[in-house]
Amino acid sequence: MAESTPKIQILKGAEPDLSAATYQIHDESHTIGNALRWMLMKNPKVEFCGYSVPHPSENHINMRIQMYDGLSSLTALIQALKDLDDLCVTIDEEYGKSLQNDQYERWDEKS
Amino acid sequence: MASSSSSQLPSSVYNPRRHVGVHAERVSDVASTEFPGHYPGEDHSWSLARFKESLKVSVKRLSQRSIEFDLVGVDASIANAFRRILIAEVPTIAIEDVFVWNNTSVIHDEVLAQRLGLIPLNVDPALFEFRLPGDIPYDRNTLVFQLEVECSRGKKGEIINEYVTSGDLKWVPQGEQESVFGDMIPAATNKDIVIAKLRPGQIIHMELHAIKGVGKEHAKWNPVATATYRLHPLILLNPSKPVPPHLAQKFASCFSPGVIKVSSDGQVSVDERHLRKETMSREVLRHKEFEGCVELKRIRDWFIFSIESEGPYAPEALFPEAIKVMRGKIASIRSAAEALLADSQDLAGGAGAVASAPDADGDVEMGS
Numbered sequence: 001m002a003e004s005t006p007k008i009q010i011l012k013g014a015e016p017d018l019s020a021a022t023y024q025i026h027d028e029s030h031t032i033g034n035a036l037r038w039m040l041m042k043n044p045k046v047e048f049c050g051y052s053v054p055h056p057s058e059n060h061i062n063m064r065i066q067m068y069d070g071l072s073s074l075t076a077l078i079q080a081l082k083d084l085d086d087l088c089v090t091i092d093e094e095y096g097k098s099l100q101n102d103q104y105e106r107w108d109e110k111s
Numbered sequence: 112m113a114s115s116s117s118s119q120l121p122s123s124v125y126n127p128r129r130h131v132g133v134h135a136e137r138v139s140d141v142a143s144t145e146f147p148g149h150y151p152g153e154d155h156s157w158s159l160a161r162f163k164e165s166l167k168v169s170v171k172r173l174s175q176r177s178i179e180f181d182l183v184g185v186d187a188s189i190a191n192a193f194r195r196i197l198i199a200e201v202p203t204i205a206i207e208d209v210f211v212w213n214n215t216s217v218i219h220d221e222v223l224a225q226r227l228g229l230i231p232l233n234v235d236p237a238l239f240e241f242r243l244p245g246d247i248p249y250d251r252n253t254l255v256f257q258l259e260v261e262c263s264r265g266k267k268g269e270i271i272n273e274y275v276t277s278g279d280l281k282w283v284p285q286g287e288q289e290s291v292f293g294d295m296i297p298a299a300t301n302k303d304i305v306i307a308k309l310r311p312g313q314i315i316h317m318e319l320h321a322i323k324g325v326g327k328e329h330a331k332w333n334p335v336a337t338a339t340y341r342l343h344p345l346i347l348l349n350p351s352k353p354v355p356p357h358l359a360q361k362f363a364s365c366f367s368p369g370v371i372k373v374s375s376d377g378q379v380s381v382d383e384r385h386l387r388k389e390t391m392s393r394e395v396l397r398h399k400e401f402e403g404c405v406e407l408k409r410i411r412d413w414f415i416f417s418i419e420s421e422g423p424y425a426p427e428a429l430f431p432e433a434i435k436v437m438r439g440k441i442a443s444i445r446s447a448a449e450a451l452l453a454d455s456q457d458l459a460g461g462a463g464a465v466a467s468a469p470d471a472d473g474d475v476e477m478g479s
Contacts, residue, residue: 007443008444008447008451018455028440028444029195030195031192031196031440032192032441032444034192035188035191035192036444038186041146042157043156043157044147074448074452075452077448078452081444082445083157083159085441085442086159090166091168091182095168095430095431096431098169098170102169104172105172105173106173106174107172107174108174111175
């Protein structure tokens with residue numbers, strides 16, 4: 001079942017130029033939904049962005065994106081994913097640096 | 112404790128935009144407002160350079176089982192994504208199939224199987240592939256253990272093998288596993304977990320198959336004991352209404368020890384070095400005499416993460432693992448979105464003109 005459903009689907013009712021569309025992302029939850037929503041809202045060309053988990057026993061999220069100036073919401077989505085990945089890389093690097101260089105308390109914890 | 116190394120808070124924590132208000136029976140200003148268009152004349156669009164500048168990650172405490180670190184300068188949605196991934200989507204290995212050859216103990220097979228599944232194993236999940244329903248078990252997706260314990264009475268009347276523990280699990284190498292694992296023998300991380308109790312004459316004999324999985328399917332694949340964050344506390348004293356000196360000790364006792372300093376003449380001040388220890392009990396808000404003297408806040412983008420490992424990962428390795436999973440998710444959505452973009456351009460190209468030539472044009476235009 002999960003294999004046959006595409007990862008992303010554009011739900012019906014989208015503008016033909018995709019300036020406003022709802023994307024159904026399969027096999028994802030609030031984890032990606034909220035983070036991606038935040039990153040899309042950081043884009044000044046995004047008029048509106050919101051997501052929902054339509055039903056707890058359906059394994060997908062709906063991501064609504066509306067753009068200013070008739071721009072494509074799909075390009076905005078891809079850009080947001082790119083930016084989110086950059087963010088992850090940055091956090092990973094900083095964490096690694098802190099773990100290597102910082103002075104922190106090491107203690108013995110009994111299991 | 113942990114905070115002793117971090118001397119003073121940066122002055123930017125007093126920026127009221129970063130504050131979440133903590134009141135007696137509610138919280139206020141929970142959501143961030145730093146989005147483009149919210150503040151006229153301010154640019155809050157995403158910028159990696161600005162993010163790098165404001166981001167601060169700093170490890171505070173590390174033991175062989177847990178880690179505490181600060182993640183400063185990210186939105187709650189990002190911190191929460193990592194927390195959720197730690198609990199539900201970082202893979203581990205756990206016992207999934209139990210073949211019971213003999214069980215004359217008082218514990219039912221299904222209860223025993225459930226208990227066995229929950230035993231954390233010390234196997235690095237990176238060495239394994241996922242075994243999806245219908246897949247055939249083989250050496251790269253299945254780990255086999257044997258559990259064979261018989262209880263008997265010794266010569267002096269003592270009971271031998273009264274307790275079946277996780278240490279009784281015997282790994283049975285399959286295929287290339289013996290050379291892959293070398294001297295890292297797969298076993299339970301804790302050998303003293305009691306699985307069942309036996310009486311003389313009772314026997315447990317079963318074969319166990321462990322596979323790779325994630326916590327969202329079953330909690331037995333959860334790699335952490337806990338993964339939580341809290342926001343850094345902040346106490347703001349009102350300079351126009353100081354705490355009366357004769358109540359200073361009472362005021363200080365409303366907070367966690369060490370958070371409020373009382374000078375010899377009864378002046379109270381906040382010890383920033385120990386502020387993170389504040390439990391935010393809100394006790395101070397219960398006393399009429401302190402009304403207006405103090406405001407309790409939390410810093411909205413300062414996350415104090417605390418992760419306890421239970422399973423194969425070292426505590427400091429869990430967070431990078433979560434980031435890896437997050438990037439994997441992003442990559443899979445991104446490739447799907449890019450395929451969708453290519454499709455829609457094909458469609459637009461096909462509708463506008465004939466056949467394939469305009470497609471390539473469209474690709475170049477949108478891609479740049």
